[in-house]
Amino acid sequence: MSRSNPRVLSTLERAGGFASAQEVYKLMQREGEKIGLTTVYRSLQSLVNDKIVDVLRRDDGEAIYRLCGENHHHHLVCKSCGETVEIEGVAIEKWAKAMAAEHGFRDVGHTAEIFGLCSKC
Amino acid sequence: MSRSNPRVLSTLERAGGFASAQEVYKLMQREGEKIGLTTVYRSLQSLVNDKIVDVLRRDDGEAIYRLCGENHHHHLVCKSCGETVEIEGVAIEKWAKAMAAEHGFRDVGHTAEIFGLCSKC
DNA sequence: ATGGAAATGATAATCATTTTCATTTGTGGT
DNA sequence: ACCACAAATGAAAATGATTATCATTTCCAT
Ligand SMILES: [Mn+2]
Ligand SMILES: [Mn+2]
Ligand SMILES: [Zn+2]
Ligand SMILES: [Zn+2]
Numbered sequence: 313m314s315r316s317n318p319r320v321l322s323t324l325e326r327a328g329g330f331a332s333a334q335e336v337y338k339l340m341q342r343e344g345e346k347i348g349l350t351t352v353y354r355s356l357q358s359l360v361n362d363k364i365v366d367v368l369r370r371d372d373g374e375a376i377y378r379l380c381g382e383n384h385h386h387h388l389v390c391k392s393c394g395e396t397v398e399i400e401g402v403a404i405e406k407w408a409k410a411m412a413a414e415h416g417f418r419d420v421g422h423t424a425e426i427f428g429l430c431s432k433c
Numbered sequence: 434m435s436r437s438n439p440r441v442l443s444t445l446e447r448a449g450g451f452a453s454a455q456e457v458y459k460l461m462q463r464e465g466e467k468i469g470l471t472t473v474y475r476s477l478q479s480l481v482n483d484k485i486v487d488v489l490r491r492d493d494g495e496a497i498y499r500l501c502g503e504n505h506h507h508h509l510v511c512k513s514c515g516e517t518v519e520i521e522g523v524a525i526e527k528w529a530k531a532m533a534a535e536h537g538f539r540d541v542g543h544t545a546e547i548f549g550l551c552s553k554c
Numbered sequence: 555a556t557g558g559a560a561a562t563g564a565t566a567a568t569c570a571t572t573t574t575c576a577t578t579t580g581t582g583g584t
Numbered sequence: 585a586c587c588a589c590a591a592a593t594g595a596a597a598a599t600g601a602t603t604a605t606c607a608t609t610t611c612c613a614t
Contacts, residue, residue, distance in 0.1 A: 332601090333601085333602080334600090334601075349602095350603090350604095353601095353602070353603080372600095373601080374602095375602085
């Protein structure tokens with residue numbers, strides 16, 4: 313495994329919201345940064361692995377990345393326009409713990425996403 | 434636009450759960466059905482359009498389809514041995530609806546998985 | 555300086571999905 | 585039956601993101 317190239321993270325920060333690997337790459341090129349597409353992919357994957365960035369998918373399937381808040385949260389995503397709301401999951405946390413306990417599981421993590429149509433769509 | 438080939442829907446029903454276009458296609462071939470991959474894609478898209486089928490994406494980006502309204506469940510998976518328990522998610526259902534309402538989302542679906550170590554591992 | 559490990563990036567390979575387009579099939583009128 | 589025309593079909597090629605290879609470069613500890 314490789315470590316994340318700091319310039320990739322810096323570019324993603326500057327990008328503001330979500331950006332795909334291809335977009336981050338093009339951005340860096342426009343700004344004169346010398347970097348390979350492969351390294352951009354590797355760095356973003358590494359950042360996701362370290363839970364420093366979130367990854368989701370556009371409707372067309374392209375993966376998009378964005379800086380993640382430091383606390384654990386879940387997502388409410390619009391299927392149509394991609395608008396994303398980070399939501400709290402107190403109920404989910406309890407549910408996950410209860411289910412794990414009930415079936416004798418330990419060291420559990422969980423994933424939970426809600427998707428639908430936002431008010432604008 | 435084209436209409437959905439009924440054999441595709443029938444196959445997706447028989448698959449029971451999620452299945453990708455490629456999987457539906459292979460399933461039909463194995464069962465001796467004569468159909469083209471293109472028609473499978475077109476039919477699934479049409480079914481999604483008509484809200485007869487839900488579509489979401491696997492981690493690897495492949496689109497997976499399932500019948501709408503099919504009573505879904507969630508999974509508790511052991512990271513070590515792979516043992517899987519199907520669990521109820523009443524708390525999750527409520528949480529998803531509440532979050533959606535709070536943020537003005539409609540027609541929402543959700544995914545939720547719990548993973549950890551089972552009692553044997 | 556030197557050797558090995560890690561990082562890099564150009565290139566090729568993968569693979570799901572979409573596009574083309576020629577052919578087949580269905581339908582309705584005569 | 586015959587014809588005209590629209591819809592459906594599917595083989596083949598194109599697309600495009602992501603991943604795998606692998607030779608080269610950069611780091612780093614000794
Ligand atoms: Mn997030
Ligand atoms: Mn549920
Ligand atoms: Zn929206
Ligand atoms: Zn186990």
